[in-house]
Amino acid sequence: MDPVILLQMLVAAVIGVVIYTAIGVAPGTDETAVLAPVTLALVVAGVALPVVLAFFMAAIVAKKLTDSIPVSVAGIPGGVMSAPMVEHALILKREGHATLAIRKMASGSVIGTLVAIPISLFLAFLLTPLADVLGQYASQIFFGGAVFLALMSREKVISLISIVLLAALIQALRHFYWGMGVIPEGQTVFISFFLGITIGPMMFNLAQLTVNRERQTMTESAPKQIQIHGSDDTGRLPNPFRILNRQEATSAAASSVLGSVTFFMSPVGITIFLGEVMSSWVKGTVAKASRALSSMDAVTNASYIAGILIPLAALGIPMSPMAIGPGNAFFNAPPVLTLEQNAHHLMSFWEITVASVLGAGVALLITYPIAVRYARRICLFVFTRIPHEAFLAMFFSLVMLLAYMDAGLMGILGVMVLALVAGLLNRWGVNYGVQFMTLYAAPWLMGLLA
Template identity: 55%
Template sequence: MDAVIILQMVLASVGGAALYTLIGIAPGTDETAVLAPVTIALALIGLSPYVILAFFISAIVAKKLTDSIPIAVAGIPGGVMAAPMVEHAMVLKKHGLPDVSIRKMASGSVIGTLISIPVSFLIAYLILPIADTLAEYSGLIFTLGAIFLALLTRNKVLSLVMILPFAMLIMGLRHLYWGLGIIPEETDVFVSFFLGITIGPIAFTLFELLNKQVRKKMPRFGDKQIEMKKAKKERGFPNPFKILTGRESVTSAIGSFLGSVTFFLTPVGMTVFWGEAITRHIKDPVQRASRAISTMDALTNASYISGTLIPLIAIGLPLSPMAIGPAAGLFNAPPVFTPENNIHHMLSMGEIMTATIIGAAIALIITFFVTIKFSTQICAIVFKYIPHEALIGLFAGLVVMLAYMDASILNIFGTILVALVSGLLFRNGVNYGVMFMALYAAPWLLGLF
């Protein structure tokens, strides 16, 4: 690794931080949709694996730092992982504390990043001797993860019962495409189904509008007024440990460690579980909300980083929701990266550590500073000039495009089917995480029969 490569990593990290700071603030952006295509594109144009990894780490840290800002301002999550924090952020907004909410969530993300990186390398080092065994039993691991998360959901019975039928839906569509010759046999169709689950609730609601009776019963609202409180000016570089209270820092650190250890489980389920567990006993609504959002943001950031680094370092196969989704391009971007020849095989643990530290450090310096200093101003520009409907339309168009790229025109309708089923299940109490895990486990689970 020479000075030229290091300079390229620094420049890529700056670019990733700048780009995904803006993308994170835009409401409704999905991590997989905005990260996976760009990572794959960078691999295909021939950039060095050092540069690609530094860019990705910087991008994910910046994205997770800023996707909570729209929540604090208007109750609209900037990404899928920010959705569990909406309720708590709205409590702080109701009490006139949106600026506090932004600072708390951003500080939690910083703690999540600082803790998850060393913990991820330690866990990866410890599981290296059993990496081959873990890869062999990946399907079983995902299935057990789906069962575990199902037991944490609001509708436990439905969540458990739907795991196998949902896996049948996924594999049934794949076999349909293979049988019709739309794609070569055994070619995986994943990204479009993943996004289909993600947009499930929105898609189900939109299709409901086609029913005249349902449409008549829906409430009507006027223009939504969003009041933005002027944030207090911060002097110097903000210190996350001064923004958070001692207890908030401790629970954020514990959440970061928990998110790193459970890297193979979906971050959504663990975020909801841990956020509720550590705040259930707090009676004061402001204190409860502050503790919850800082801890949950730390856990999501940690789980995303560890979910990328641990499989990448120890195994070389995407054995986590993060690795299969947003980080998929680091493992499989043919013909440049393949399961047999990707960053895991090209870089040593020390080289992966160097690229990770450079990417994370630059993103923290740039994005955390911008988030604390200028979040309200940037949010005002985004909310004033970028309609939410336009973002939803852009995202829907991206889903359609990726569905077409996966398996031609028929897969657009297959993705709609997955989205409608997911939306119906979500409305009846099945967590996103259970459906994601069923998607990952589908080939192994159906192989048992």
């Protein structure tokens, strides 16, 4: 491999680690919302794909590691994925083991990452022969995926209904752009719709603020109260393999393997399920919570890494919630990448391996010691220095930018309409997975019904 590209990959990985270490700590940041626009922008801007992949892997691993920080230090989730872990972290805090939580979780992350990369590449190797068959039926697979995820979700009925409704809205907007002459007929708008869905919940919140009655329900008399506990370690850096006892390490590793194999399922669902199973036969509250935390953190890492690596290395279509969400830019980022000609086709297995190992390795080396040692200080810094307004405004403006690039002012209007609908559906329990799969299946589904 070209040493210049290798150096770029290294730099990109370090940048990814720095940015996403900070973002990971911020409360409520969803992986898709914070990663998808940036990755997309990098791909469209023409950055070399291995460099983007190294950046992406570093960002994911760093974000997953720091996600655990607010959970253990303040009992609030740093992202959607860490929400199920709060309960167990609070148990450890109550028992007086606040610093134990971050150590167990960070070690789980390390094990999850180390197990998932080789397992995913091996699974990818096994699944490669399927790629051609799967590619031919991509639309049908996405539709099937949407139905499957809808049936697995808590709100099955509205999820199923929304597949058809959302598909209708998406195709309506595409024909609107063609009809208005903003986009040449036949050229498909994709990026801004994808971001519209991503930013849906936030846009819905912003729209609510303009409605008097809604605003009143969202008004608080006091700022959000965050309790920060525990103290930072000053001693030697703990070895991640020593923090977990043998049983914890074994169940974390086993969970990672299962989390990798089930790459096509919803990571949150798998995390909750495996966390409960792994801790169910442990006695004692502290031991139980430690086992749950280390296993859950390992699974989230594993299902994320497998969810991006397997579709990327083997399949060429985004066939997992992870690939269709945060990592979507690798599969479809017109005009640079399309479903027929994307990172799977343009990168060799070797390049994918090197980029992933490099990105994940840099993230582990930088973020693990920081997370374990300075958890409390990082939390204090982000909570007291970075206003939530700055995050909201940045994501809002990024989406506006990419929508404008897609279809000008009409693009911005279209994205707002779609975001409002997607945000409402999200609030009603239609998850991102269902919505993204629908976005891919929309042309085929509407063609079928027309």
